[in-house]
Amino acid sequence: MTSGRPNLFTTEAVVLRHSDLGEADRLLWLLTPQRGVIRATARGARKPGSKLGGHIDLLCYVKLSIREGRELHGISQADTIDAFRNVRTDLGRLSRGLNIGELAQRISVEDAPAPEVFRLLVNSLGWLATTENADTLVRWFALRLMTITGFKPELGACVDCGNELEPDDHVFSAERGGLLCPSCRSQGSDALHPASLGTIKVLRHLARSDFPAVESLNIGAEERRQIERILRSHTNSVIGRGVLSSAFLDEVRDWPEVGPVPGGIRAD
Amino acid sequence: MNSNSTPSAAPPVARLIEAFSRLPGVGPKSAQRLTYFMIRMPREEAEALAEALISVKDRIVLCSKCLNITEDPVCAVCSNERRDRTRICVVEEPLDVLALERTRAYEGLYHVLHGSISPVNGIGAEQLKIRELLDRLRDETVTELILATNPNLEGEATSMYLQRLISPLGIKVTRLARGLSSGADLEYADEMTLANALEGRAEVAVDKETSTE
Numbered sequence: 001m002t003s004g005r006p007n008l009f010t011t012e013a014v015v016l017r018h019s020d021l022g023e024a025d026r027l028l029w030l031l032t033p034q035r036g037v038i039r040a041t042a043r044g045a046r047k048p049g050s051k052l053g054g055h056i057d058l059l060c061y062v063k064l065s066i067r068e069g070r071e072l073h074g075i076s077q078a079d080t081i082d083a084f085r086n087v088r089t090d091l092g093r094l095s096r097g098l099n100i101g102e103l104a105q106r107i108s109v110e111d112a113p114a115p116e117v118f119r120l121l122v123n124s125l126g127w128l129a130t131t132e133n134a135d136t137l138v139r140w141f142a143l144r145l146m147t148i149t150g151f152k153p154e155l156g157a158c159v160d161c162g163n164e165l166e167p168d169d170h171v172f173s174a175e176r177g178g179l180l181c182p183s184c185r186s187q188g189s190d191a192l193h194p195a196s197l198g199t200i201k202v203l204r205h206l207a208r209s210d211f212p213a214v215e216s217l218n219i220g221a222e223e224r225r226q227i228e229r230i231l232r233s234h235t236n237s238v239i240g241r242g243v244l245s246s247a248f249l250d251e252v253r254d255w256p257e258v259g260p261v262p263g264g265i266r267a268d
Numbered sequence: 269m270n271s272n273s274t275p276s277a278a279p280p281v282a283r284l285i286e287a288f289s290r291l292p293g294v295g296p297k298s299a300q301r302l303t304y305f306m307i308r309m310p311r312e313e314a315e316a317l318a319e320a321l322i323s324v325k326d327r328i329v330l331c332s333k334c335l336n337i338t339e340d341p342v343c344a345v346c347s348n349e350r351r352d353r354t355r356i357c358v359v360e361e362p363l364d365v366l367a368l369e370r371t372r373a374y375e376g377l378y379h380v381l382h383g384s385i386s387p388v389n390g391i392g393a394e395q396l397k398i399r400e401l402l403d404r405l406r407d408e409t410v411t412e413l414i415l416a417t418n419p420n421l422e423g424e425a426t427s428m429y430l431q432r433l434i435s436p437l438g439i440k441v442t443r444l445a446r447g448l449s450s451g452a453d454l455e456y457a458d459e460m461t462l463a464n465a466l467e468g469r470a471e472v473a474v475d476k477e478t479s480t481e
Contacts, residue, residue: 017388022293049449054458058388058421083460088421091428098387105388245387255432 007068011035012081014121015060016105020046027072028056029105030064033118037108040066040073055080059087059097061122082122086129095249096134100124100141102245103235107149116148124211133215135224135253140206140214142231147207151238153230154178155204160187169196174233193233199226281307333404335380335397337362345369345378352376357414358401358430360384360423364416376414379404384422385429393429401430405437412440419446 016037017029026045030038045053055062055078065077087097104121108114124141131137146152157164159178170179175190179200185192195203202223206214219227236242277285281303288299306314330336331343338344345351345365355376359365365378381396404410413434417423431441447465448457457465 020292049452051456054461057460060458080458080460083458085460085463088424088460089428091425091432094421094425094428095387102388244390247390248385248387248392251392252429 008065008076009068010063010065012118013038013062013064014101014104014118014125015056015058015062016101018056018058024050026056028075031104031108031114031118031121033115034113036112036114036117037105037110038066038073039110040064040075042075042078052078057083057088059084059094059101059125061125082126084125084129087125091252092255093128093134095245095252096138097125097128099138099243099245099249100128100145102243103142103145103239106239106243107145107151117145120144120148127211127215131215133217136206136214136217136219137211138249139227139231140209140211142235143203143207146234146238151177151234152207153203153234155200155207158184160184165200167197169194170200171195172230172233174230174237177234177237191233193226193229195226195230196223199223199230202227203230334365334378335382335400336365336378350375354409354411355414356401356404356408356410356412357416359416360418360426368416376412381417381426384417384426386422387425396426398430398433402433405434405439410439412442415441415443419444 011032011034013030013032015028016031019027021027021041024044024046026042028040028042030040032038042050042052042056044050045056047053052075056075060080061082061084063079063081064075067074067076084097087093100121104117108117120141124137128134128137143152153172154177157179158181159173159176160180161184163181165179165181170181171185171192172179172195173185173188173190173192176188179195180192198220199222202217202219205217232243232246284303284306285296285299288294288302289296291299294302306317309317327339328337329339329341331338331346332341333346334343336343336345340347352375355374356379357368357374357376358379358381359368360381360383362380365380368374368378379397379401381398381401383391383396385391385393385396405413413430415427415430417426427443431443434441445468446461447468448454448461454462
């Protein structure tokens with residue numbers, strides 16, 4: 001990780017958020033494997049012709065040389081590893097890419113190693129560039145992210161009494177973090193989301209499988225709606241407030257592809 | 269000394285430091301420097317600055333057509349009869365209009381969105397001046413819409429969104445060319461810029477009279 005000079009380190013990173021800084025600089029929120037989320041400045045990055053500018057756009061997977069600072073780090077070199085071109089040239093894929101990027105950023109802690117989250121995000125952005133089931137990818141990503149970070153919803157037993165759940169319809173409580181059996185669902189005043197047997201089976205499959213194994217999963221419309229509500233309420237409960245990019249995702253979800261996608265496949 | 273507090277500053281000084289530190293890109297140290305510069309400034313210069321600030325707030329409005337910042341209900345570009353009314357160039361910010369006007373290469377009209385779609389910051393299409401753009405396109409005789417949003421992810425998202433909304437109206441939608449900047453080295457170009465430059469490559473015209481055999 002560290003290079004010859006003591007205050008300079010190199011790292012891979014995904015750019016998750018940025019804001020303008022000063023005349024022509026940018027402040028970046030980067031997800032890195034060794035340090036989790038870090039904040040770094042890129043001097044002159046907003047000027048045309050900047051050597052950094054094109055490499056550090058949102059959702060770019062990059063290799064960076066960074067000068068360590070007390071409050072903010074400074075980027076001295078950047079090289080693109082993958083810009084996920086098919087993601088950024090298709091509004092549907094882009095809205096989903098920003099959504100999983102925001103989830104990863106919001107759940108990661110500053111300056112705490114996050115190698116699994118980092119690898120999950122990079123792999124998922126790669127899949128997002130080619131998959132025909134972008135919505136399944138977003139749902140799989142959310143479940144896997146919660147699992148890695150220790151917030152996996154309880155899907156096997158009743159989250160209250162611990163008894164194994166009968167193969168039947170149940171309800172999900174985001175506040176309590178899992179499914180509830182019929183005798184526990186009446187206790188408490190938290191919001192409960194319906195979870196049919198089909199929904200529960202799909203959630204369990206998503207939770208234990210890698211994405212290529214669930215990519216072609218045919219999920220019914222009602223199950224999709226239930227899974228969406230369950231996962232959103234669970235992630236919102238873990239993160240503490242709503243995921244901002246979800247509104248945009250919902251708006252463009254059913255839009256047909258609009259941008260040129262060289263060699264790409266239409267998002268669902 | 270703690271840069272976040274000014275324990276010895278007199279209340280009017282602290283108030284000015286606080287006001288400056290709200291400006292974009294101005295940190296606490298810069299706010300202090302600006303404040304102490306102002307204290308040493310001649311009174312008439314300070315009054316001119318204060319008057320300029322008040323004047324901006326009192327007299328500046330958004331153009332009723334393009335939504336650029338102007339002193340009149342309709343800005344100088346929109347009221348100029350010689351401008352090409354069949355083209356509208358869509359930009360994110362008023363400063364982008366100034367940059368394009370400096371080129372003297374564009375004779376059409378503008379539309380200022382006042383931002384770009386930024387889902388991770390919770391900024392959606394409804395917070396931009398998109399409805400006003402659609403109204404203009406219905407009312408006016410526009411044949412080409414030029415998308416001149418920034419060549420970054422948010423600018424691209426805004427352009428794709430507008431393209432999707434406007435293409436069904438039968439209006440030609442174009443996008444500013446993206447590629448290598450003048451004076452830059454090819455080796456430092458990122459893959460997106462190079463790919464865009466390759467896609468947008470143009471045939472080199474050969475001047476028959478000056479070409480050698």
